[in-house]
Amino acid sequence: MKKVAMVTAALMLFLAACAPKFGEQQVVQEKNNKQQTAVIPKYNISDSYYRMILPFTPSEARGLAVENLNTRLDVDEFETGLMRLAQQRFSPKDYLFQEGQYLDKETIKKWLMRKMTKEQLKEEGMTEADNIGLNPVLSDQGTNEEKNTKSPIYLASILEHDYLTKNDNGKVQLGGVVIGLALNSVHYYQTEQGYPREVEISDAEIEREGKRIASEVLSRIRHIKELKNVPITMALFKQQPRTSMIPGHFFAMANVDQGSDTIDRWTKINEEYALFPSDDAEKNHRDDLMKFLNFKSDVEDFFPNYTGVIGKAFYVDDQLQQLTITIPMQFYGKAEVIAFTQYVTGLVMEKFPDYVNVNVYISSVSGPESIIVRPAKADEPFVHIYQ
Template structure:
């Protein structure tokens, strides 16, 4: 049996473990400002937690920017998937369809991510007056560079748009809501000279939140000036990304739902989510029982291979309770039977060591690539296990 690509495997696991709904595939009419086109709603729905997408697939107008604007691959994944979780607070996955953002293109997003410039700075950098619309603070360009970067950091790192569509009784699909994610920096990186060393300054969370909310209000007002978004419900969420060296992702900290037609943010909802590295001093302080459980799991793994010491976990907490746990075990095997035996052993540990309400995924890898994947969904009696041949 040939090795299955990792992404394909994940899709297979979701299909196997989430009891998909097999409704009939539907052909609908997609209504846009320019034209009416035929589109397809896929018949498969993985679970109630996921949105159906509409076909043919239309990539985001700002596709690709997230990779260059966020600090780590962990932040990239969490920013996108976490924004979908935020969307579910206002847009029911059983009613709405998902589509990548079609209103904000790469050029617009790039301009919004700039700093504001003085007229002299704009002229020096060849920036037209109409393009001087950056949402990050003006750097006056005078005085000590370290002081300036601490006082005027780059707050806004990226903007992500997700569109949510509604189907009416006449099988017509149209835009029903928009969700905007604002990725904010907890650490600001800067250079004193081109191609020189990179320096950084930490941005206090209170400052991140304050400026993030101000930026959100400006973004809302700009969106309302777009014809297709004048009378659409809009959700805006603030995401605080981690520093470049982090091995866990950042998290969403606040979101707001704005009614159709409104141009004012009235109320913010706090998001009680946070990632922890296991084991760690921080996790031991905040969630000692979970940290101890993971240490016991780690010790059991090391009993199997006494010279091994590389088990690491990333735990997502919601409302101060662990919701999911991703575990990485990089190890070297010297035969297929060794890999099979170890995977069976770890599967047993997963079922014994972690509460049933926690979703657990264990990736076992070696220098040759993926070796095994263990997935135990919340309250699942039997885990899904795949060993790569």
Template sequence: MRKLSVLALSLVFLLSACAPNFGKQNEVVQTKEEDKGKAIIPKYNISDSYYRTILPFEPSETRGLVVNNINTRYDLNEFEMGLMRIAQNSFDTDKYYFREGQEIKAKTIKAWLNRQYTPEQLKANNIKPEDNIGLNPVNTGTAEEPSSPIYLAHILEHDYLTKDDKGNVSLGGVTIGLALNSTYYYKVQQGEGTIQKEEKIDAAEMEREGKKMAEEVIKRMRSIENLENIPITIALFAQESKSSVVPGNFIAYATVDKGSSKLNDWEKVNEKYYLFPSSDAEKDHRDDETAFLNFKQDVEEYFPNFNGVIGRAFYGGDQLQELNITIPIQFYGKTEGVGFTQYVAGLVMEHFPAYISVSISVTSVDGPEALIVRKADADEPFVYIYQ
């Protein structure tokens, strides 16, 4: 058994990223926003994969909307973090600082997420023609048989700030994420109540409609104060169904040059999540799933009546990048949990290639029991056992 490092949970998360940059102190800077004032750039950058966030933290007006419009917590996390990954293609983490979206207001986002309306529908719903700015297509059918689905579920804005040599911080770039529905859910009347129906949306159709909407979003953004000349990156996210236990993924992104309203060529995003074990994983990544199944089999040998090991695998291209495993189990003593955690940590080193990051969460009915993290190319895992 390899030597295990049992650390405080905060240290696990700190070390699970790339080596932090502790060389810089907190820096007070001057903002150029309407509320001119002081802001702080934190001294710690825990990883080159993350942006430092300007303080004090400014929540976006739309922060509550994303929870209502995105199908699952898995989609919500990936939508936000995946958009930040895409931003790194345009905005260097060493030169830009992150801020939640402040430029497109919540009222505007809500209006853009609506359907277009016919003149008759405008009159029936007492909507002013100037408010008929929904990006989703008009429904010329009925509630029970809509003529088209809702393609666009949510719009997410991330802002990226730059600092000049005088310490002034100002908006330097924006990324926009368009969350698209792969499944359209709608309610129909049945008797005295309603039932929910669903319609699968063809992937090519979803992408085509998303790109059309992206062009319109960019045109509208150029008419918003502060966004007339800012470089923009816009990306399409295909969210999964409400029943999915893995998140959706970004499928494409495009950049817009400073001062332009024309999108540059679309770039394909080759990322995807798989559930282990599953028929999709077996079909597309047989070797990786075999390694997982061997790991699962060894876990079950420790507890013969147990078979609850589930993995969520993230692929960049055809390469497995990260594997997150959940092991729900019932222990009858703390020492039993410690012994099991030691055993599983050893299995991680034996079964999974060094180039992938693996994290394992061991849980019971009482809550989390242990966390095991083996970063890519690490010599040994970090282990935390909850007290």
């Protein structure tokens, strides 16, 4: 028996040494005119996500969106929403994802600046070659309020995503680029005395300036050697004010053909988030809000330790696609967590139509307690209680 066990173990070790690593595909990627071996995960966690080149190569501009956008909600939606839009042109079945490799941090920082007058350039010790800011000049004339009202900062952030293809020879190459431009709905500034002030920017103004900036960004991108001939998609994102409890949304996109440096047509994107409950939801999404309020009422009736139920609804073409509900409560024991989660799971299945993806996050002061996920058209939800 010992000999058989030894032979079996040796055979397993031999096979393991000869076989490729489980779940990986090796490819060759060219960087800085040098070829290097990269790895593609063989299995994808979802059709909604792209497979990514490993080792993960971060963008040189990483972190800028976090610095420049108003809330973490906007940061997350700006990035994941851009990936979602990219799927319309660059299918996850055919393309791999990589963070932007061509627009570095210093370039983007300069593009996010205001344009300067000759006098301002002279004061800063800069030349006209440095005057590449995409936001409007702040006039020297008038009060701070007058200057900022007339010339708010429109462009808040720029995000580049690269999409790669793999050829029959096992090499990957750039197949397309998607550029997201995050635009302000509110411009924040200070008075001469240092008091914070804000200027609301209309949707019409956001759209007009966003399209103007996008044309200029495209023109500049085409001067980058590696991006002269690749297909490019431009997308415009409206970010929410600093106090918002929901993220902003993309409202327009344009596909630019290989080698072209002009945008011929913009496509409207009809997406938005709504907060449940809120006056906006009462006005624009009353039927969906009533379903949520019925759910909320049942939660309140069953458990006395209620502290609040908040919903974040995502709409595409005015149709509710996803509802994310957070329930923070005070719990006194794990048995109560289990009982409450079971009860809420039943409400989720009964109260919301089956074409909506519903995610429920239940938490206490100690942290996450349980999660309920009911995908659209699913007969049964996924439920996990944290140990």
